[in-house]
Amino acid sequence: MSTKQRVVVVTGGGQGIGREYAIAFAARGDAVVIADLNSENAESVHREIQDQGGTSLAVVTNVADKASVDAMVQKTADRFGTVDVLINNAAIFSALKMKPFEEISPDEWEKVFAVNSRGVFLCAQAVAPYMKKQRSGRIVNISSSVVTTGRANYAHYVASKGAVSALNKSLATELGEYNITSNVVSPHGIVTEIPRETITDDQWAGMLAEQAIKRKGTPQDVVAAVVFLASEEAGYITGQTLLIDGGLRYT
Numbered sequence: 001m002s003t004k005q006r007v008v009v010v011t012g013g014g015q016g017i018g019r020e021y022a023i024a025f026a027a028r029g030d031a032v033v034i035a036d037l038n039s040e041n042a043e044s045v046h047r048e049i050q051d052q053g054g055t056s057l058a059v060v061t062n063v064a065d066k067a068s069v070d071a072m073v074q075k076t077a078d079r080f081g082t083v084d085v086l087i088n089n090a091a092i093f094s095a096l097k098m099k100p101f102e103e104i105s106p107d108e109w110e111k112v113f114a115v116n117s118r119g120v121f122l123c124a125q126a127v128a129p130y131m132k133k134q135r136s137g138r139i140v141n142i143s144s145s146v147v148t149t150g151r152a153n154y155a156h157y158v159a160s161k162g163a164v165s166a167l168n169k170s171l172a173t174e175l176g177e178y179n180i181t182s183n184v185v186s187p188h189g190i191v192t193e194i195p196r197e198t199i200t201d202d203q204w205a206g207m208l209a210e211q212a213i214k215r216k217g218t219p220q221d222v223v224a225a226v227v228f229l230a231s232e233e234a235g236y237i238t239g240q241t242l243l244i245d246g247g248l249r250y251t
């Protein structure tokens with residue numbers, strides 16, 4: 001793949017899979033912006049990249065807030081000149097409270113949508129002028145396999161990710177004439193350093209029984225796909241969804 005340095009914004013890059021995207025792009029030689037609500041984690045990933053000789057910037061960002069997103073993209077442009085790649089990864093995910101849909105309050109619903117759906121929209125909107133100007137860009141939106149399967153007690157999350165999958169089609173349609181691609185990567189259960197109570201041991205066993213590949217997913221299983229969709233070589237692939245689910249229900 002091309003080794004030209006690009007400017008890559010990874011939202012939610014302070015932990016979990018987002019951290020792995022940030023480290024992978026930096027290892028490739030790209031300039032990486034870690035845009036996360038958690039300043040300590042964003043700084044920690046920034047230091048990790050610096051220690052490995054990479055180029056990065058930590059910017060505390062709330063993706064749900066337009067002013068915060070615009071300021072993050074402005075800081076990115078001030079430092080690195082443009083934005084070539086946006087990885088729309090930030091979400092209320094590991095911190096999410098699961099509950100039956102009848103018990104989800106309108107406020108909880110709005111909070112999840114504000115980050116998981118509006119955040120994706122606001123970040124795409126903020127980087128688009130830079131990508132349009134240079135007539136190239138890559139947007140990778142992280143959705144989830146639950147959009148295709150549903151999952152009990154997760155209605156706010158599933159619906160918010162469904163919006164991401166649908167928005168992707170609109171972004172691809174509107175941005176294609178500028179050689180900007182927009183694609184979705186939808187992971188299934190991926191184990192990270194963050195403990196989660198949302199999948200019990202019994203549920204893991206049930207999920208693995210339904211997967212063609214009988215192991216839990218790792219961040220590296222997702223990173224390679226995201227790096228590819230963000231590459232110059234993927235310029236004729238847009239509006240697509242890549243499910244990374246170990247072959248769920250192909251058994």
Ligand SMILES: NC(=O)c1ccc[n+]([C@@H]2O[C@H](COP(=O)([O-])OP(=O)(O)OC[C@H]3O[C@@H](n4cnc5c(N)ncnc54)[C@H](O)[C@@H]3O)[C@@H](O)[C@H]2O)c1
Pocket residue numbers: 011012013014015016017018035036037038041061062063064088089090091092093094095115119142143144145186187188189190191192194
């Ligand atoms: N891990 C999995 O099994 C899995 C499966 C399917 C999809 N996903 C998706 O992959 C992505 C990463 O998953 P993860 O396991 O690393 O999640 P995670 O919960 O560990 O990390 C989410 C990150 O987003 C950040 N964040 C939350 N709200 C934010 C906001 N308002 N503004 C900016 N940053 C914010 C958090 O600080 C955190 O760093 C998420 O979009 C998630 O929905 C994960």
